[in-house]
Amino acid sequence: MPIQVLMPALSPTMEKGNLAKWLKKEGDAVKSGDVIAEIETDKATMEVEAADDGTLGKILVPEGSVDVAVNTPIAVILNEGEDSSALKAPKPQVQRPTPPPAPAAKSGAKDSAVARPQAPFAAPAPMQPLLDPDIPEGTEMVTMTMREALRDAMAEEMRRDKDVFVMGEEVAEYQGAYKVTQGLLQEFGPQRVIDTPITEHGFAGLGIGAAFAGLKPIVEFMTFNFAMQAMDQLINSAAKTLYMSGGQMGCQIVFRGPNGAAARVAAQHSQDYSAWYSHIPGLKVIAPSNAADAKGLLKAAIRDPNPVIFLENEILYGRSSPVPKIDDFVLPIGKAKIARPGNDVTIIAWSMGMTYALKAAEELAGMGIDAEIIDLRTLRPMDTATIVASVQKTGRAVTVEEGWQQCGVGAEIAARIMEHAFDYLDAPVARVSGKDVPMPYAANLEKLALPSVAEVVEAAKAVCYR
Amino acid sequence: MAAAPPSSAKIMPATNGKGLPATLSREEELAAYRMMLTIRRFEEKAGQMYGMGLIGGFCHLYIGQEAVVVGMQMVLKPGDQVITGYRDHGHMIACGMDPRGVMAELAGRSHGYSKGKGGSMHMFSVEKGFYGGHGIVGAQVPIGTGLAFANRYRGNDNICVTYFGDGAANQGQVYESFNMAELWKLPVVYVIENNRYAMGTAITRSSAETNLSRRGLSFNIPGEQVDGMDVRAVKAAGEKAAAWCRAGNGPYILEMLTYRYRGHSMSDPAKYRTREEVDEVRTHHDPIDTARRRILENRLAGEDELKKIDSEVRELINEASEFATHDPEPDAAELYTDVYRD
Ligand SMILES: Cc1ncc(C[n+]2csc(CCOP(=O)(O)OP(=O)(O)O)c2C)c(N)n1
Numbered sequence: 169m170p171i172q173v174l175m176p177a178l179s180p181t182m183e184k185g186n187l188a189k190w191l192k193k194e195g196d197a198v199k200s201g202d203v204i205a206e207i208e209t210d211k212a213t214m215e216v217e218a219a220d221d222g223t224l225g226k227i228l229v230p231e232g233s234v235d236v237a238v239n240t241p242i243a244v245i246l247n248e249g250e251d252s253s254a255l256k257a258p259k260p261q262v263q264r265p266t267p268p269p270a271p272a273a274k275s276g277a278k279d280s281a282v283a284r285p286q287a288p289f290a291a292p293a294p295m296q297p298l299l300d301p302d303i304p305e306g307t308e309m310v311t312m313t314m315r316e317a318l319r320d321a322m323a324e325e326m327r328r329d330k331d332v333f334v335m336g337e338e339v340a341e342y343q344g345a346y347k348v349t350q351g352l353l354q355e356f357g358p359q360r361v362i363d364t365p366i367t368e369h370g371f372a373g374l375g376i377g378a379a380f381a382g383l384k385p386i387v388e389f390m391t392f393n394f395a396m397q398a399m400d401q402l403i404n405s406a407a408k409t410l411y412m413s414g415g416q417m418g419c420q421i422v423f424r425g426p427n428g429a430a431a432r433v434a435a436q437h438s439q440d441y442s443a444w445y446s447h448i449p450g451l452k453v454i455a456p457s458n459a460a461d462a463k464g465l466l467k468a469a470i471r472d473p474n475p476v477i478f479l480e481n482e483i484l485y486g487r488s489s490p491v492p493k494i495d496d497f498v499l500p501i502g503k504a505k506i507a508r509p510g511n512d513v514t515i516i517a518w519s520m521g522m523t524y525a526l527k528a529a530e531e532l533a534g535m536g537i538d539a540e541i542i543d544l545r546t547l548r549p550m551d552t553a554t555i556v557a558s559v560q561k562t563g564r565a566v567t568v569e570e571g572w573q574q575c576g577v578g579a580e581i582a583a584r585i586m587e588h589a590f591d592y593l594d595a596p597v598a599r600v601s602g603k604d605v606p607m608p609y610a611a612n613l614e615k616l617a618l619p620s621v622a623e624v625v626e627a628a629k630a631v632c633y634r
Numbered sequence: 635m636a637a638a639p640p641s642s643a644k645i646m647p648a649t650n651g652k653g654l655p656a657t658l659s660r661e662e663e664l665a666a667y668r669m670m671l672t673i674r675r676f677e678e679k680a681g682q683m684y685g686m687g688l689i690g691g692f693c694h695l696y697i698g699q700e701a702v703v704v705g706m707q708m709v710l711k712p713g714d715q716v717i718t719g720y721r722d723h724g725h726m727i728a729c730g731m732d733p734r735g736v737m738a739e740l741a742g743r744s745h746g747y748s749k750g751k752g753g754s755m756h757m758f759s760v761e762k763g764f765y766g767g768h769g770i771v772g773a774q775v776p777i778g779t780g781l782a783f784a785n786r787y788r789g790n791d792n793i794c795v796t797y798f799g800d801g802a803a804n805q806g807q808v809y810e811s812f813n814m815a816e817l818w819k820l821p822v823v824y825v826i827e828n829n830r831y832a833m834g835t836a837i838t839r840s841s842a843e844t845n846l847s848r849r850g851l852s853f854n855i856p857g858e859q860v861d862g863m864d865v866r867a868v869k870a871a872g873e874k875a876a877a878w879c880r881a882g883n884g885p886y887i888l889e890m891l892t893y894r895y896r897g898h899s900m901s902d903p904a905k906y907r908t909r910e911e912v913d914e915v916r917t918h919h920d921p922i923d924t925a926r927r928r929i930l931e932n933r934l935a936g937e938d939e940l941k942k943i944d945s946e947v948r949e950l951i952n953e954a955s956e957f958a959t960h961d962p963e964p965d966a967a968e969l970y971t972d973v974y975r976d
């Protein structure tokens with residue numbers, strides 16, 4: 169029986185890819201392990217190897233095809249002794265077990281969250297309306313991914329200031345594990361774009377030392393899960409030295425990288441550190457949800473004379489949204505944004521949580537509930553005034569975060585609302601969060617562990633007594 | 635910019651032929667061959683299942699490195715412990731864990747070793763002496779040292795084999811462990827699987843001292859480089875190290891010179907090395923081909939017998955994949971279990 173070769177899934181978040189090139193022709197002999205085709209994913213060009221010996225009988229998807237869904241048959245391999253007449257057999261055997269009951273990594277909210285690349289892939293619709301008083305009306309907008317926006321922010325600041333440099337694992341030659349530093353080595357050279365060994369505690373401390381000496385490092389953590397190795401330096405050295413030195417020694421440094429759950433990478437690789445860093449006086453903490461905020465706030469973070477923890481999100485890297493075409497677009501740190509005005513309930517979110525919040529708002533609108541969405545953007549210092557003003561208007565509040573509830577950011581927001589707007593509340597503040605367990609690997613459990621649009625909708629209805 | 639990729643002569647250097655590889659009995663040769671092949675076929679299957687979306691997240695294959703874990707396992711005895719990082723499927727299978735349970739875990743199913751909650755990087759079997767399966771680079775090193783501490787505390791002569799990579803060898807906690815292990819004479823064999831790359835970083839770009847067997851020198855820990863592509867050499871070195879540890883002399887370092895054929899994980903295009911480099915190792919140093927050739931040359935078995943092993947191994951792996959594919963996902967109630975023990 170001929171064997172179908174299927175479009176492979178080549179990364180945790182891939183749903184489709186481009187068939188860039190066939191390296192074998194129909195009729196060519198192939199051996200298990202031979203590279204037969206090249207596939208472009210959002211992050212890389214990958215080689216497809218044959219898993220069986222035989223002859224490439226037929227190419228089903230020609231090269232140059234774009235957006236080929238994972239698991240689409242792309243070619244047929246004939247076994248020893250079979251000739252092309254076997255291709256006419258009604259159904260070639262597919263060497264593949266039945267798909268699992270719930271396909272991998274498909275939490276409802278993540279369906280559209282697959283990292284998307286720039287052209288030639290279709291850009292998804294902008295993920296949120298733009299209502300930012302810091303962007304002058306009539307500004308020309310360019311659609312780009314958050315990944316590109318972050319890269320541009322770093323590149324612009326590096327052009328502007330020779331003391332800014334980037335350091336981290338795989339940031340230079342590999343172009344970033346998540347391709348956020350793409351092209352920086354080529355433009356700025358190895359003196360300013362530095363690959364480190366896998367020594368987080370060491371290079372975080374080294375970065376802090378360089379900052380004490382007046383340089384302005386951007387330290388990338390491959391993910392914030394690995395920054396736990398460096399926690400002591402971040403807190404004891406970066407955050408506290410200005411104070412301990414009586415204001416003498418500041419630490420102008422940015423620690424950035426993806427934070428929060430990715431897809432199916434289990435407990436040690438999916439954790440939201442928003443609350444952890446928010447706890448620490450001396451640190452500023454930023455967590456943008458879209459490309460414009462990512463760019464404007466990263467530029468601000470690099471210029472800020474304090475240590476800044478910049479929490480990105482792997483799932484958001486590939487999402488496109490409009491970014492203002494302004495020569496030097498810098499946003500203020502510590503200012504939340506009303507992402508959607510409304511009157512009935514205030515939903516407060518940031519980073520990935522905004523995805524749930526905005527979708528929930530649409531559903532709620534259908535039920536006649538007009539939600540106001542606040543994108544916090546900066547977690548520390550927290551923009552209490554914007555939250556309080558909104559709650560004074562709506563009388564109800566829901567917080568959304570991937571992190572755990574105990575001592576979470578939602579808990580802090582709820583406390584501030586109680587302290588500053590108690591008399592305006594018509595219902596207790598509700599918190600939607602990650603479940604109180606380490607992140608499980610199994611697809612179905614992971615979906616349950618994460619917050620969902622449905623939970624945000626339910627919480628909003630509950631505080632509206634609906 | 636990148637230095638030119640090292641020539642293959644440098645990739646698999648020095649130790650080839652250095653020291654006398656253990657001679658294996660016929661049974662040992664065949665058992666080692668079967669085990670290495672089982673790991674290879676398991677990993678190939680896992681790669682395919684990943685491509686079909688049956689396995690998600692990160693999946694790090696062990697293809698090319700099989701001789702290391704198989705050779706080391708041959709010197710262990712009941713009660714010994716094994717611990718490693720996330721490139722762990724081979725270690726689990728070599729420890730005697732059931733490929734069905736490992737594959738089911740890779741697929742996130744209820745009869746996986748961690749009930750589907752751990753995935754590729756996090757599996758354990760206390761029964762088989764396998765202590766994980768750890769996702770944070772270097773974290774297993776102090777933990778393995780602690781397992782060895784328990785052996786010493788209890789006064790038994792068991793050892794802990796603690797595996798880590800060339801990249802992990804730069805983590806600070808490795809050296810904190812080395813110091814304690816030697817200070818307290820802990821029975822731990824540190825096996826550094828030097829496959830020349832940590833993700834996209836060649837060892838020459840990350841390490842001031844690339845002879846990793848010397849990394850214990852300032853702690854007075856003996857170490858040696860071993861041809862990690864030859865299961866006999868691994869076993870010989872493992873025997874020596876294990877005896878040293880069991881006798882109460884403290885830790886030992888074995889740097890296994892090996893190579894991974896695939897990308898770092900399933901999503902790594904591996905553009906940091908040439909295809910020629912990979913092919914060179916595959917063609918001339920493959921641990922399984924080498925064992926097969928040796929078995930035939932020494933007439934330990936004929937083609938037929940080897941073919942029979944091959945097809946039995948395929949059968950076993952197909953069964954594992956069938957099992958994993960049809961095993962149900964964990965029950966939703968499992969979300970909240972195992973956070974605490976009552
Ligand atoms: C503390 C930490 N930092 C970074 C990572 C991401 N990471 C996973 S594997 C890896 C490379 C490790 O290379 P090596 O130790 O040589 O082992 P190999 O993958 O070659 O088996 C990196 C950087 C991690 N998991 N943990």
Ligand SMILES: [Mg+2]
Binds near residue numbers: 800832
């Ligand atoms: Mg390595």
